[in-house]
Amino acid sequence: EAAVTQSPRNKVTVTGGNVTLSCRQTNSHNYMYWYRQDTGHGLRLIHYSYGAGNLQIGDVPDGYKATRTTQEDFFLLLELASPSQTSLYFCASSDARDWGYEQYFGPGTRLTVL
Amino acid sequence: GDSVTQTEGLVTLTKGLPVMLNCTYQTTYSPFLFWYVQHLNEAPKLLLKSSTDNKRTEHQGFYATLHKSSSSFHLQKSSVQLSDSALYFCASYYNQGKLIFGQGTKLSIKP
Numbered sequence: 001e002a003a004v005t006q007s008p009r010n011k012v013t014v015t016g017g018n019v020t021l022s023c024r025q026t027n028s029h030n031y032m033y034w035y036r037q038d039t040g041h042g043l044r045l046i047h048y049s050y051g052a053g054n055l056q057i058g059d060v061p062d063g064y065k066a067t068r069t070t071q072e073d074f075f076l077l078l079e080l081a082s083p084s085q086t087s088l089y090f091c092a093s094s095d096a097r098d099w100g101y102e103q104y105f106g107p108g109t110r111l112t113v114l
Numbered sequence: 115g116d117s118v119t120q121t122e123g124l125v126t127l128t129k130g131l132p133v134m135l136n137c138t139y140q141t142t143y144s145p146f147l148f149w150y151v152q153h154l155n156e157a158p159k160l161l162l163k164s165s166t167d168n169k170r171t172e173h174q175g176f177y178a179t180l181h182k183s184s185s186s187f188h189l190q191k192s193s194v195q196l197s198d199s200a201l202y203f204c205a206s207y208y209n210q211g212k213l214i215f216g217q218g219t220k221l222s223i224k225p
Binding site: 004031033043045048094101103104108 | 210
């Protein structure tokens with residue numbers, strides 16, 4: 001079964017702080033994604049990547065940067081965190097060879113910006 | 115544009131009753147549809163998927179049929195259990211490796 005891990009699992013920071021969320025997948029998937037989950041909005045795509053060094057903009061990218069350093073590792077960066085970025089963040093991966101790009105999710109990172 | 119609509123935000127049912135969670139979609143591409151389930155404090159996990167018109171797909175007692183004529187992929191179960199309490203997301207393949215998710219339906223089962 002696909003394995004996606006995230007760290008940290010919980011993070012508290014202050015407004016204006018720097019935060020880096022990490023994601024690693026060990027399934028040799030080429031696609032990786034960052035989502036935020038908020039009540040009433042479901043899962044919204046922030047950024048995604050189809051390989052090391054590649055970055056694609058998602059649907060809610062403002063205030064976020066991302067970097068894919070290797071096939072396995074995808075990072076989400078909040079350089080000036082704001083309270084509106086308090087959310088539950090999920091990383092996911094998929095394989096372009098898989099039917100319909102089925103996505104496998106990590107356990108999530110709960111971020112609180114005070 | 116492409117979209118996925120789940121009309122119910124919260125469904126509350128008594129154990130043993132049937133359930134249907136609605137999902138309709140708009141897509142530019144030939145549809146690939148998914149249902150994901152997310153239990154409390156867990157990651158979303160795939161429950162069902164389909165791209166075949168009018169074919170019922172089943173898993174863990176849940177079932178759904180993709181109807182391209184009505185752009186629907188409703189999730190059903192004949193008898194819900196307490197363990198079915200969770201958040202359910204419908205999703206559709208979008209493009210360039212992306213899925214578009216509905217807003218989610220919270221299913222709450224009472225004893």
